[in-house]
Amino acid sequence: MESSYPILLFVAVLVGFVITNLIIIHIVGPRKKTAVKQMPYESGMDPVGDARQPFDVKFYLVAILFLVFDVELLFLYPWAVSAYLDDPLRANQTGVPVELRGTVFAVMLVFMATLAIAYIYAWRKGVFRWR
Amino acid sequence: MNAAIQQLNNAFSLIAPEAVLLAAVCLIFFAAPFLVNERGEAPVGLRHRWGCLSLLALLLASCVWWQSPPVTRTLGPFVLDELTWYIRGLTLTFGAILVLLHWNQADDARSAESHACLLAILAGVNLIAASNDLVGLFVALELVSIPTYLFLLLPRRDAPAQEATLKYFLLSIFSSAIVLFGMSYLYGATGTTNLSGIHAAFSAASDHRANPLVAVATVMLIAGLGFRLTAVPFHFYAPDVFQGAPTSAAAMLSFVPKIAGFVALLRLMVPATGAEQAMNPWTMTPAAIPLLWWLAVATMFVGNLMALMQTDIRRLLAYSSVSHAGYMMVGLIVGMAHEHQKADVLATVSPNSVSGIGAMLFYLAVYGAMTLGTFAVLIAAARTDKRIESFDDLSGLSRTRPAMALLLAIFLFSLAGLPPTAGFLGKLNLFFAAWSQGTVEGQESYKWLAVILAINAALGAWYYLKIIGVMFLREPINRSQQDTVIETPSLIAAGLCLVGTLGLFFLPGWLWVPIQSIMP
Numbered sequence: 001m002e003s004s005y006p007i008l009l010f011v012a013v014l015v016g017f018v019i020t021n022l023i024i025i026h027i028v029g030p031r032k033k034t035a036v037k038q039m040p041y042e043s044g045m046d047p048v049g050d051a052r053q054p055f056d057v058k059f060y061l062v063a064i065l066f067l068v069f070d071v072e073l074l075f076l077y078p079w080a081v082s083a084y085l086d087d088p089l090r091a092n093q094t095g096v097p098v099e100l101r102g103t104v105f106a107v108m109l110v111f112m113a114t115l116a117i118a119y120i121y122a123w124r125k126g127v128f129r130w131r
Numbered sequence: 132m133n134a135a136i137q138q139l140n141n142a143f144s145l146i147a148p149e150a151v152l153l154a155a156v157c158l159i160f161f162a163a164p165f166l167v168n169e170r171g172e173a174p175v176g177l178r179h180r181w182g183c184l185s186l187l188a189l190l191l192a193s194c195v196w197w198q199s200p201p202v203t204r205t206l207g208p209f210v211l212d213e214l215t216w217y218i219r220g221l222t223l224t225f226g227a228i229l230v231l232l233h234w235n236q237a238d239d240a241r242s243a244e245s246h247a248c249l250l251a252i253l254a255g256v257n258l259i260a261a262s263n264d265l266v267g268l269f270v271a272l273e274l275v276s277i278p279t280y281l282f283l284l285l286p287r288r289d290a291p292a293q294e295a296t297l298k299y300f301l302l303s304i305f306s307s308a309i310v311l312f313g314m315s316y317l318y319g320a321t322g323t324t325n326l327s328g329i330h331a332a333f334s335a336a337s338d339h340r341a342n343p344l345v346a347v348a349t350v351m352l353i354a355g356l357g358f359r360l361t362a363v364p365f366h367f368y369a370p371d372v373f374q375g376a377p378t379s380a381a382a383m384l385s386f387v388p389k390i391a392g393f394v395a396l397l398r399l400m401v402p403a404t405g406a407e408q409a410m411n412p413w414t415m416t417p418a419a420i421p422l423l424w425w426l427a428v429a430t431m432f433v434g435n436l437m438a439l440m441q442t443d444i445r446r447l448l449a450y451s452s453v454s455h456a457g458y459m460m461v462g463l464i465v466g467m468a469h470e471h472q473k474a475d476v477l478a479t480v481s482p483n484s485v486s487g488i489g490a491m492l493f494y495l496a497v498y499g500a501m502t503l504g505t506f507a508v509l510i511a512a513a514r515t516d517k518r519i520e521s522f523d524d525l526s527g528l529s530r531t532r533p534a535m536a537l538l539l540a541i542f543l544f545s546l547a548g549l550p551p552t553a554g555f556l557g558k559l560n561l562f563f564a565a566w567s568q569g570t571v572e573g574q575e576s577y578k579w580l581a582v583i584l585a586i587n588a589a590l591g592a593w594y595y596l597k598i599i600g601v602m603f604l605r606e607p608i609n610r611s612q613q614d615t616v617i618e619t620p621s622l623i624a625a626g627l628c629l630v631g632t633l634g635l636f637f638l639p640g641w642l643w644v645p646i647q648s649i650m651p
Contacts, residue, residue, distance in 0.1 A: 099136045103143070117161045124164030 061127045065119075072115055079108055138207040145209040146261055147199070148192040148219055152254035155188030156247045163243030171240045178235065178242035182620070185230045185246045189253075193223045210263035210327075213649040217492060218260035218394055220645075225386065225499045226253040228627055232507055233379040234620035237286035245285040248278035252387055260394045265314045265324040268395060272310065272359075275391050276303045279384070286377040295375030299384075302368045306358035313351030317399075320344040330402040349418045352399060353426070359392030360456045361449075363429040370441075373449035378518060381445060382506035385452040386499050393459060393495065397488070400467060420471070423464045424576065428583055430457030435590040443520055447594060448505065451546060454591055455498050461584055462491030462561050465568045465577055472571070485567065489646045490560035496642055497557040497635055501545040504628030508539040510621040525598065527607025536602045538625055545632045547595040548588045553635035558588055 040047050083104065085095025096104050122128070143150070159181065167173040196219045202211065229249060237245045255274030262268045280303070284296040318324055320342055321332040333345075358365040373381045400419065434454025441447040465487030509519050512528065512535040519525060529536040545554035562581050569578025635642055 097133070097136055099133070100139060103140050114157065117157050121160050121164055124169075126169045 058127075058130065061122070065122055065127065068115055068118055072112075075111060076108070079104065135207070142207050142209050145211050146258065148196045148223070149254040149257045149261070151192040151195055152188055152250050152257075155184065155191075156251045156254070159184065159243050159247040159250075163247075167240050167243070173239035173242075175239065177239040178237065181242045181246045182230060182234045185250055186227060188250060189223055189227050189230065193220075196220065196223060208264040208267045208325075209261050211261060213645070214394070214397065215257075215260045217645055217649055218390065219257050221496055221499065222253050222256045222260075222387075222390065225503060226250075228503050228507075228624045229253075229379065229383055229387070231620040231624035231627075232382050232503065232510060233286075235618060236377050236379040236510070241285045245282055248282040248285070249383070251278040252282065252383070256387060256391050256394070259391055259398070262398065263326050265318060265326065265329075268326070268398065269307075269311060269314060272391065272395060273307065275359075275388065276307060279303070279388075282383065283372070283376045283380045286380065291375035292377065293375075295372040298368050299372045299376075302358065306355045306365070308355075309351050309358075310355030313348045313355060316344045316348035316351065320348065326398060327402065346418045350422065353396070353419060353422060356392045356395050357426065359388040359395075360460070361389070361430075361453045362426050362456055362460065363433040363453065366430070366433070366453045369449040369453055370437075370446040373452075374443060374445045378506055378510050378513075381448070382503050385448065385502050385506070389452075389456060389459070389498075390495060393463065393491065396463065401470065401488075420464060420468055423460060423467075424580065427457050427460035427464060427580070430454065430460060431583060431587040432457075435587050435594075438594050439590070441594075442522060444509070444522065444525065444598070445520065447598075448502070451591070451594075452502065454587060455494075455502070455546075457587070458558065458561055458584060459491050459494050459498070461565055461580055462487045462489075462494060464580070465561075465564045466491065468574065468577065469568055472574075485560050485564040486647075487561075487564040487568065489643075489649065490557075490564040492646050492649065493560055493639075493642060494557040497545070497553040497632070500628045500631030500635070501542050501552070501554055504542040504625055504632060505539065505546065507621045507625035507628060508535055508542065511535060511618040511625060512539070513618075515616050522598065522601050523608055526601050526605035528602040531607050538629060539602065540599050541629060542632060543595040543599055547592040549592065551633070551636050553632050553639070556636055556639055558584070 079096075082095040083101065163181075166177060196216075199211070199216070226249070230246065233245065233249060252275050255271050255278070258271035258274060259268060262271050280296060280300045283299055284292060286292075314324075317329060321329045323329060323332065354365065361369045369384075372384065376384065431454055434450050434452075434457055438447050438450035438454065441450060466489070467487070469487055512525075512532055513519050517524070525539075528539070541552065545552035548554045548558040562584055565577050565581035565584060568574055569576070569581060
């Protein structure tokens with residue numbers, strides 16, 4: 001219980017900050033009501049109407065390309081953290097063993113090369129040209 | 132150096148043939164957009180170059196495969212044994228035939244991607260045969276199914292092809308999810324994703340038969356992989372997809388997912404040969420065998436009875452592929468029952484002359500030759516403006532194109548299981564395997580399985596012979612067959628399949644010897 005005291009304090013500050021901000025906005029914030037501002041916010045789309053409207057396929061392409069880099073980062077980050085952990089001060093942390101580093105590095109290179117090919121493919125197919 | 136580390140460092144040398152194929156995939160995807168411009172205009176005849184490149188990659192992978200000796204090496208995530216060796220040979224050989232079938236199916240602009248997808252599918256099947264880990268197995272299964280979606284849609288983009296692709300896509304991801312669910316329960320029951328580890332855990336624990344987690348995992352894995360086999364009741368997509376998809380894609384679907392499904396089932400339920408034989412290695416069989424028994428019976432009957440009612444040749448071939456999946460399941464079940472019996476110390480082991488799994492693996496190769504041959508003739512005999520769809524398109528083929536009619540008749544004879552074709556030997560092997568298992572006391576249900584197999588072979592012969600009758604006895608409807616094209620690649624493919632279909636009847640030992648080393 002002693003050790004979790006800072007967490008309780010943190011939660012209290014967090015909730016207090018949010019509530020205070022909401023109250024202050026309601027008191028001092030300017031109000032100019034227009035039709036657009038009154039609409040519920042839905043990522044820039046018209047929230048009322050047929051949900052099955054045509055949606056430009058370019059958005060999906062961009063989303064998939066984003067995913068390429070997202071996954072890349074997700075995969076590279078743990079490797080970057082754990083690959084070269086031979087600092088004697090952090091002896092209790094286990095990283096990639098020395099004997100395995102070459103293999104892991106080769107795997108990362110293959111992964112990057114695959115992503116690069118996917119990227120070049122998308123570029124040559126004109127995905128980045130917003131027509 | 133730690134043994135585990137050494138295993139991981141060496142693991143990638145075990146999948147060299149697949150690495151060659153995937154490197155070719157990367158090369159094609161890299162080069163293709165530089166040769167086809169953004170308006171989709173490609174130099175004339177570009178598809179021939181992609182076809183040659185695919186064949187070259189398959190040849191190179193075959194060389195690597197041929198160099199690797201068929202020894203059992205279980206190294207961490209991958210396993211190399213006789214089964215891997217055999218399946219690799221099967222995939223690479225029939226992969227070359229599929230490349231030939233696909234040669235002119237896609238136009239110059241889209242040929243590159245579809246050829247790359249085909250190579251990726253073949254690499255995926257090989258990886259399934261080589262994987263020794265649930266994670267690797269699932270990734271390999273996805274390497275088969277995700278390129279399949281593209282392969283179905285790329286050559287033709289009309290409404291039936293779109294419908295076929297969408298149906299296959301939705302059901303396929305559904306079945307993948309079911310497989311993953313089953314795998315998660317298997318992991319939950321054993322605490323490891325390594326297949327050798329799972330088999331070891333099961334043989335160590337005596338009470339796993341009562342474990343409900345294992346039962347759920349068994350049902351889910353059989354259901355999810357049953358989709359790949361087109362086993363009833365997971366076959367509903369097959370006729371629609373075969374009808375709408377391009378001919379080469381239908382040929383691929385009739386054969387390649389079946390190898391994938393059967394090999395995945397073997398890998399999940401049978402420990403690799405040469406691995407430490409446990410007392411009771413047949414981990415999931417108590418629940419699996421009755422389930423597979425009924426699935427096989429339903430698959431054979433539904434496939435054959437529905438095929439009798441078809442008037443579209445592609446739908447007929449779809450149901451025919453369903454029924455052949457049923458025949459092969461008979462071999463799988465008998466093999467599993469036999470091994471299960473061997474593991475049971477108290478039971479007397481029947482001296483099986485034909486092992487069920489061996490019969491299944493033999494039939495898989497034979498089925499590949501005869502079904503791909505049938506599709507090759509359908510491509511080669513098509514006219515420029517219209518592909519072969521109804522029976523009427525085939526009527527009187529013996530007058531207009533006698534060589535084609537003869538070829539198709541041989542393949543259909545083999546599918547029906549009539550001598551002198553390999554289909555006859557394949558069915559005979561399956562029948563004897565089931566019958567000899569049925570002679571053991573307490574295993575009489577396998578005798579019934581053999582009888583049902585024979586009844587279904589007779590049922591199947593009816594509709595295959597009906598097509599032959601249409602070709603040889605009816606008058607040609609359209610006598611002006613001037614607009615036929617010479618499809619050299621599919622003709623070569625049909626010739627290779629003919630060699631397989633007839634050659635395996637006269638020289639079965641050529642294939643039977645490597646098979647017998649798989650399941651001693």
